[in-house]
Every structure is written in C-alpha cells, then in structure tokens.
Amino acid sequence: MSALAPCPSLLAIDGLSVAIQGTDLLREVSFDIAPGEVMGLVGESGSGKSLTALAIMGLLPDSSDMRGAVRLEGADLTVLPERALCEMRGRDIGMIFQEPMTALNPVHTIGAQVAETVRLHRRASRAEARAIARDRLDRVGLSHIGLDRYPHELSGGQRQRVCIALAIALRPKLLIADEPTTALDVTTQTQILDLLRDLVRDEGMALLLITHDLGVVAGMADRVAVMKSGQIVESDTTEALFRTMRHPYTRALLAASRPAARVAPSTVGAPVLEAHDVARHYGATRAVDGVSFTLHAGESLGLVGESGCGKSTLTRVLLGLEPADAGRVSLLGTPVGPEMPTAARAAQQVVFQDPYGSFNPRWRVADLVAEPFHLTGRPADAEAKVIAALEAVGLAAGDARKYPHAFSGGQRQRIAIARALITRPKVLILDEAVSALDVRVRAQVLDVLSDLQKRLGLSYVFISHDLSVVRAITDRVMVMQSGRIVEEGVTNEVFFNPQAAYTAALINAAPVIPEAWLDGHVGWSWA
Amino acid sequence: MIRALGRRALSLLLALIAASVVIFVMLQAVPGDPAAFMLGMNASEDAVAALRAELGLEGPLVVRYLAWISGMLGGDFGTSYTYRVPVAELVSERIVVSAPLAVMALVLSTVIAIPVGLIAAARRGGVADWGIMGGTQLGIAVPNFWFAMILVLVFAVKLRWVSAGGFPGWDAGLWPGVRALLLPAIALALPQASILARVLRSALLDTLDQDYIRTARAKGLSRRATVVRHALRNAMIPVLTILGLQFSFLLAGAIIIENVFFLPGLGRLIFQGITQRDLIVVQSVTMLLVFAVILVTFLVDLAYTFADPRLRRR
Numbered sequence: 079m080s081a082l083a084p085c086p087s088l089l090a091i092d093g094l095s096v097a098i099q100g101t102d103l104l105r106e107v108s109f110d111i112a113p114g115e116v117m118g119l120v121g122e123s124g125s126g127k128s129l130t131a132l133a134i135m136g137l138l139p140d141s142s143d144m145r146g147a148v149r150l151e152g153a154d155l156t157v158l159p160e161r162a163l164c165e166m167r168g169r170d171i172g173m174i175f176q177e178p179m180t181a182l183n184p185v186h187t188i189g190a191q192v193a194e195t196v197r198l199h200r201r202a203s204r205a206e207a208r209a210i211a212r213d214r215l216d217r218v219g220l221s222h223i224g225l226d227r228y229p230h231e232l233s234g235g236q237r238q239r240v241c242i243a244l245a246i247a248l249r250p251k252l253l254i255a256d257e258p259t260t261a262l263d264v265t266t267q268t269q270i271l272d273l274l275r276d277l278v279r280d281e282g283m284a285l286l287l288i289t290h291d292l293g294v295v296a297g298m299a300d301r302v303a304v305m306k307s308g309q310i311v312e313s314d315t316t317e318a319l320f321r322t323m324r325h326p327y328t329r330a331l332l333a334a335s336r337p338a339a340r341v342a343p344s345t346v347g348a349p350v351l352e353a354h355d356v357a358r359h360y361g362a363t364r365a366v367d368g369v370s371f372t373l374h375a376g377e378s379l380g381l382v383g384e385s386g387c388g389k390s391t392l393t394r395v396l397l398g399l400e401p402a403d404a405g406r407v408s409l410l411g412t413p414v415g416p417e418m419p420t421a422a423r424a425a426q427q428v429v430f431q432d433p434y435g436s437f438n439p440r441w442r443v444a445d446l447v448a449e450p451f452h453l454t455g456r457p458a459d460a461e462a463k464v465i466a467a468l469e470a471v472g473l474a475a476g477d478a479r480k481y482p483h484a485f486s487g488g489q490r491q492r493i494a495i496a497r498a499l500i501t502r503p504k505v506l507i508l509d510e511a512v513s514a515l516d517v518r519v520r521a522q523v524l525d526v527l528s529d530l531q532k533r534l535g536l537s538y539v540f541i542s543h544d545l546s547v548v549r550a551i552t553d554r555v556m557v558m559q560s561g562r563i564v565e566e567g568v569t570n571e572v573f574f575n576p577q578a579a580y581t582a583a584l585i586n587a588a589p590v591i592p593e594a595w596l597d598g599h600v601g602w603s604w605a
Numbered sequence: 606m607i608r609a610l611g612r613r614a615l616s617l618l619l620a621l622i623a624a625s626v627v628i629f630v631m632l633q634a635v636p637g638d639p640a641a642f643m644l645g646m647n648a649s650e651d652a653v654a655a656l657r658a659e660l661g662l663e664g665p666l667v668v669r670y671l672a673w674i675s676g677m678l679g680g681d682f683g684t685s686y687t688y689r690v691p692v693a694e695l696v697s698e699r700i701v702v703s704a705p706l707a708v709m710a711l712v713l714s715t716v717i718a719i720p721v722g723l724i725a726a727a728r729r730g731g732v733a734d735w736g737i738m739g740g741t742q743l744g745i746a747v748p749n750f751w752f753a754m755i756l757v758l759v760f761a762v763k764l765r766w767v768s769a770g771g772f773p774g775w776d777a778g779l780w781p782g783v784r785a786l787l788l789p790a791i792a793l794a795l796p797q798a799s800i801l802a803r804v805l806r807s808a809l810l811d812t813l814d815q816d817y818i819r820t821a822r823a824k825g826l827s828r829r830a831t832v833v834r835h836a837l838r839n840a841m842i843p844v845l846t847i848l849g850l851q852f853s854f855l856l857a858g859a860i861i862i863e864n865v866f867f868l869p870g871l872g873r874l875i876f877q878g879i880t881q882r883d884l885i886v887v888q889s890v891t892m893l894l895v896f897a898v899i900l901v902t903f904l905v906d907l908a909y910t911f912a913d914p915r916l917r918r919r
Contacts, residue, residue: 135822135823137819137822137823160827160828161827164825164826164827165825166825167822167823167824167825168823168824168825169825172823173823175816175819175820175823177816180815180816180817181816181817181819181820182817182820183817183820183821183835183839184817184839184913184914184915185838185839185912185913185914186835194824194826194834195824195825198824198825198826199825228914228915230914230915241820244820244824245823245824
C-alpha cells in the first residue's frame with residue numbers, strides 16, 4: 079500500500095469542470111491515481127462522483143460542456159475522437175456499475191457478453207473469445223456457472239461478478255467501480271470487495287472506488303477524496319484522512335453513517351401484533367418457516383437477513399396480503415389475512431424502500447397522503463388531517479399542493495410516512511424504508527421516526543439489511559435465515575454477543591472504520 | 606415452456622371455434638335470400654324453395670353449422686352459389702395472388718420501418734427525427750386506398766412504369782407478377798410501416814435508457830454498435846406484438862386495395878361474394894382469414910420466446 083509516492087500517475091485529472099445545460103455539476107476536480115493504487119471517491123448522491131467517472135470514460139451526455147484534462151498515461155482523453163475513445167474503453171479502463179440486476183443485457187448469455195469485450199478489442203476467434211470469457215468468469219469465482227446462462231438465472235452477487243468479469247476481460251490498467259456493492263447484501267458485499275482487492279493485487283490494476291460508504295473505503299482504499307457539490311473538499315491517504323477529518327463535511331458524513339445506538343429500551347405496553355408459528359410455502363420452498371413473535375405497543379422490532387431469507391414474504395403475510403399456510407397473525411386481536419375487513423387494515427400501515435414507485439406522479443401530495451382514507455371512509459376534516467400528518471414528518475402545509483417530482487428522495491420518504499400515519503395506525507411496517515437514502519438524509523428520517531414513536535406511541539417492525547440502522551432504531555431484533563428466525567433478543571445484546579453463527583457472520587461482514595483512526599472524533603463505537 | 610405453448614394453442618383453438626360460431630350466425634342474419642337473388646325477380650316460390658334445399662339452406666341451424674365445420678375440416682369449403690364450383694377451388698385460385706401480396710406488404714413494411722425507426726431513435730430530437738415523426742404521422746393518417754390511387758396516377762398513368770391494375774397470372778413469369786403486385790403492396794405497407802417505425806422508435810428510446818446500454822458503451826462499443834447489438838433485439842419485443850396485430854389489418858386492407866387495383870385475390874372474392882349473396886363463399890373465406898390471423902398470433906407468441914430468454918422458463 080504505497081501511497082503519496084510521486085510515481086508517474088496512471089490517471090491524472092486536472093481541473094475537470096462539467097456543466098450540463100448551464101448548471102455547473104463538477105468544479106475544478108483534480109486528482110491522480112498511480113498504477114495499482116486504490117483511490118476512494120466518497121460523497122452523497124448528487125455530489126458528482128458518478129459524473130466524474132463518466133467524464134473519465136468520455137460517456138457524458140451530449141448536452142454537457144466539459145473543461146479541464148483527463149490524462150491516461152499522459153495522453154489527454156478529452157481531446158481524443160470518439161473512435162479512439164471506443165478503443166480505450168474496455169481495453170485500458172473497465173467500468174462496473176451499481177445495479178447488477180439491470181447492468182447486463184437480458185437477451186444475451188453471460189458468456190457472449192464477456193466474450194464481446196474480447197472480440198471488440200482483439201482479433202480473436204469465437205472459440206478463443208469464449209475461452210477467455212471462461213477463464214475470466216472462473217477468475218471472478220463463477221467457475222460453476224455455464225457460459226450459456228442468461229442474467230435472469232443468476233443472483234445479484236453473481237451478476238455483479240459477471241459485470242466485473244466483462245470489465246476486466248482484457249486486464250485494463252484501471253477499473254472504475256461505481257457503488258459496486260450498494261445494491262448487495264452485507265455478506266455478498268464482503269465477497270465482492272474481497273474479489274476487487276484480489277484483482278488489484280494479482281493483476282496490478284488500479285481501482286477508482288466510488289461509494290457513499292465510509293466503511294467500504296476505509297477497508298479498501300489507499301487514498302480517499304471526499305466530494306461535495308461537484309468539488310473535492312478533502313483528499314489524503316486513507317488513514318490520515320480518517321485520523322484528521324479536517325473538513326466539517328467529512329465529519330458530518332461520518333457522524334451520520336454511525337447513528338447512535340438506542341439508549342434504553344422504551345417502556346412497552348400491551349401486545350399489538352402477534353405471529354404464532356407462521357409458515358408460508360411456495361411449492362417445496364419454505365419461504366417462511368415457523369416464525370413467532372410479539373410486538374408490543376411503543377416497541378421497535380428489527381428484522382434482519384439477506385435477500386431471499388424470507389423477509390419480504392413474511393412482510394406480505396404480516397400485512398395480510400398473502401395468507402399464512404400455517405399458524406396465525408393477529409393485529410390488536412383481529413386475525414390478519416387477505417380476507418380481513420378493510421377497516422381493520424387501517425391499524426397497520428407500511429412504508430417501502432422506494433416511495434416514488436408507489437406514488438402516482440399526477441396526484442398532488444394532499445391526494446397521495448389522503449389515499450389510505452379509502453380504508454376508513456374519508457372524514458370531514460380530511461384536509462386538516464393531511465396537513466397535520468405532513469407537519470408531523472417535518473414538511474410544510476404548503477407542500478400538500480405540490481406533485482411528488484418536486485421533492486427529494488428524503489422528502490418523498492417523509493411523504494410516504496405521512497401517508498402511513500394518516501389513518502392513525504398502531505403499527506408501522508418499515509420495509510427497507512431508509513435503505514435508498516443518503517446517510518445524512520437517512521439520519522434525519524430516523525430522527526423523525528423516533529420522534530413520532532415517542533409522541534404517538536407507535537410500534538415499528540423495522541426490516542433492513544443495514545445493521546447500523548437496525549441497531550440505532552430497534553429495541554429487539556430478529557435475525558432471519560432461510561425462512562427461520564435463528565436468533566432473537568434485545569438489540570444491544572445481540573450485537574455485542576451474537577449467539578448464532580449466522581448473526582456473527584452478518585455483523586462481521588459489515589465494513590468498519592478501524593477504531594484507532596477515529597479516537598476523539600465520535601462518541602459511539604461498535605466494540 | 607412446452608406446456609405454456611400447449612395452453613396457448615388450446616386458447617387459440619377456442620378462439621377459432623368462437624369465431625366460427627359468430628361468422629356463421631351473423632351470415633344467417635344477413636338480409637337477402639341467396640336463392641331468390643340467383644333466380645332473379647320473376648322466379649316462382651317453388652323454384653326458390655327447391656334451390657334453397659339444393660344449396661343446403663334448409664334445416665336446423667345447428668345441423669347446418671356442424672355440416673359446414675365438418676366439411677371444412679375435411680377440406681370441403683362448400684360450393685359457390687354463383688360460380689357453381691367448389692369454394693376450395695376458388696380460394697386456391699385467389700390465394701396465389703393474396704398471399705404473395707400480404708407477404709410482400711409485410712416484408713416491405715418491416716424493411717422500411719426498421720431503418721427508419723433506428724434513424725429516428727439515434728437522432729432523437731434532431732431534424733431527421735422530426736421529419737420521420739411528421740412523415741409517419743402522415744402515413745398513418747392518409748387512407749391506403751387514396752394513397753393507392755395517387756400511386757396509380759404517378760407510376761401508371763404519368764410515368765407508365767407499371768400497369769394501373771389487373772394481374773397477368775404467375776404463368777406470365779415471376780417478374781410481371783411481382784410488378785403487378787408492387788404498387789398494391791406499397792399502398793398496403795406504407796401505413797403499416799409508419800406505425801411500426803413509431804413503435805420501434807419509442808421502444809428503442811426506452812431501451813437506450815437501460816443500464817445495460819451504459820455497460821455496452823463502457824466495454825468500448827460505438828454508439829451505433831450498441832444500438833444494433835444491444836438495443837434492437839430488446840426493442841423488437843413490443844414491435845413483434847404490433848407486427849402480429851398488423852397482419853389482420855393487412856388482410857382487411859387487402860379487400861379494398863385488391864378492388865382498387867382489380868386484383869383477383871381473396872379480398873375481391875369476399876367483396877363479390879357479399880354483393881352477390883354468395884354467402885358460403887363469404888363464410889368460408891372469412892373463416893380462412895380468421896384462421897390465418899390466429900396462426901400468425903401463435904407464431905408471434907413463439908417468436909417472443911426466441912426474442913426474450915426470460916419467457917422460456919415459464
């Protein structure tokens with residue numbers, strides 16, 4: 079991990095500025111990457127990280143206006159004609175993206191997609207290209223997956239490996255990874271990060287790692303640059319950056335990414351939502367297998383586990399959208415199921431990860447928030463209730479007249495919470511409700527949720543793959559694996575002293591910043 | 606996948622049976638007695654009744670329906686009232702004009718639409734895109750029979766490149782036959798090509814926004830190669846749907862176009878059948894066309910599973 083050494087840089091970005099339709103999106107961005115070096119680029123969404131990557135690749139939208147220089151081994155890429163850029167892309171610089179589920183073409187086999195990179199840049203027969211594709215897929219740990227498989231037949235982690243294989247097919251000098259693990263589970267994230275680290279070491283590749291997650295860069299990068307509003311506000315070797323934290327923005331990012339653990343379990347009341355030995359099968363698959371729990375009034379219960387563990391199925395059963403094949407669920411004493419009366423449903427509401435997908439874009443916020451009234455009948459003071467709900471989540475009364483596109487991601491999630499609150503429910507099911515938000519926005523939404531719980535005595539079922547968030551907001555936590563609850567207990571105890579091997583694996587998989595680097599910066603720590 | 610196709614085939618079979626009932630019942634309700642029409646104004650009632658019996662127009666509805674269906678299954682489409690020859694014979698004479706016309710129109714519309722749609726999508730918002738969007742709007746709005754007459758005026762009357770109508774028969778050779786079908790095929794194809802090009806353009810634009818297009822560009826594919834290798838096949842899925850739907854419009858359009866160009870095809874046969882109350886001809890040829898449309902629908906379903914591997918599992 080040699081860093082800062084003034085060795086000839088592989089990539090040198092010098093005064094890069096990008097404006098799209100008159101809006102400055104990147105301002106005087108400059109940094110270098112040495113051969114074999116891992117550079118972390120950190121910032122929130124909209125800070126210009128991805129735009130910087132696209133500018134390096136020469137893939138900015140046509141309408142953008144770029145100034146400055148991007149030099150690869152001394153040659154300025156910004157003056158190259160498109161044809162030369164095509165030759166450079168994939169051969170000298172490979173790139174992988176955030177969303178492995180959609181990054182591969184659904185109608186071509188994975189073998190063909192990896193081999194295409196080879197045949198684009200090299201004179202290789204079909205058989206030679208396939209042999210190279212096989213070798214590269216083996217290298218990324220997919221030796222058991224055939225070349226003729228289609229992307230939809232693979233899991234998210236496997237698809238990201240395919241994306242890596244096609245980006246490194248020709249052993250490029252630089253790999254740009256734009257949020258490569260954000261869409262993946264913690265354990266899959268660890269595997270993909272390990273793979274990237276090995277590739278850098280074995281193939282002598284440099285890596286530009288773009289992420290919002292400070293824990294990820296702490297474990298991966300030699301140097302880190304922090305981006306805010308299109309500018310690099312701070313840049314140093316990784317350890318030095320974490321130890322000094324000169325810029326207030328860096329400190330704010332760190333604080334928000336490590337939400338304080340819940341201090342003391344709040345006092346709990348009577349049971350509100352109960353599940354007894356609930357099971358749900360799809361054919362031979364036991365998606366949910368004998369789950370029991372009791373949620374009390376004013377309590378927060380976490381549910382963690384990886385994708386495919388049965389969290390989503392359990393959520394649908396708890397909401398009464400799917401029947402339980404065995405066992406029963408009751409909400410305030412009423413049996414929950416597809417045939418339950420609509421008025422009873424009003425006592426339990428749900429907030430999903432992506433509120434935008436569940437908002438009709440042509441409805442005003444007032445109509446969106448008032449929608450659950452179809453369960454209870456529209457009261458005479460509906461408008462006043464909508465405004466009260468909006469104000470409860472920190473929005474203004476005037477926002478009721480706007481359309482959803484006028485709001486940011488965090489504000490939309492507040493609207494979704496307001497919509498869930500409108501029927502005065504006792505239970506809120508929060509299904510990855512803050513997972514898509516930036517750390518600072520996420521911290522704000524978590525504050526709103528804590529505040530609402532205190533004031534309204536709400537009970538939460540908090541479903542998430544993000545352990546730090548679960549730790550911050552829940553009193554008790556359940557760990558789910560293959561449809562079963564493998565561990566359940568008071569959140570702090572489970573985190574300090576996990577009993578199940580799977581829980582320990584999940585906790586250990588979460589990338590962390592070494593504590594020694596953070597002495598004096600923060601109050602809370604993992605250990 | 607085999608089971609899914611089996612289910613699909615079964616539902617199409619049911620559609621076919623339903624269509625046959627509707628066609629049969631509707632033609633029973635058409636005013637005008639074929640026998641009275643054939644014998645003229647002065648025919649005696651006895652003569653008309655005798656002819657009705659001979660034509661198989663007497664007896665319970667269900668019996669006549671079953672006789673018609675079982676006959677068709679065995680290749681017997683009945684005997685034309687006016688021509689006094691088996692309908693199957695009439696159909697086989699006419700289909701050699703109509704089938705090549707439909708295929709030519711379908712091929713032409715696809716051959717025109719694909720490059721036009723590609724150019725419009727690639728030059729989104731540019732002059733070419735505006736021109737194509739305007740042109741295709743016109744192509745959809747203009748009725749094909751009017752367009753057919755314009756084609757005749759320009760290419761047959763003024764330029765004298767082709768004849769204004771009629772069909773020399775395939776005995777006269779391949780080229781004279783194709784030449785006679787060229788204008789009608791263009792007239793049929795142009796509105797279809799306009800629709801197809803617009804659908805392809807919007808499907809391509811949707812596809813070009815997908816993440817895997819960005820992946821392809823990051824591999825080093827040029828813009829054009831990305832469109833052809835990665836976007837086109839994904840965009841073909843909605844286009845296939847439209848292509849299947851258009852086939853029935855093509856057949857319906859052929860009835861008018863064949864009359865404009867005096868082509869002895871199935872469309873003219875139906876038209877003559879209607880005007881002469883030759884109901885058995887109308888009934889059988891309509892059924893044949895329905896069968897063709899349903900067959901094409903099935904082929905489109907098959908094509909889906911080839912175009913999109915995600916559909917193969919189900």
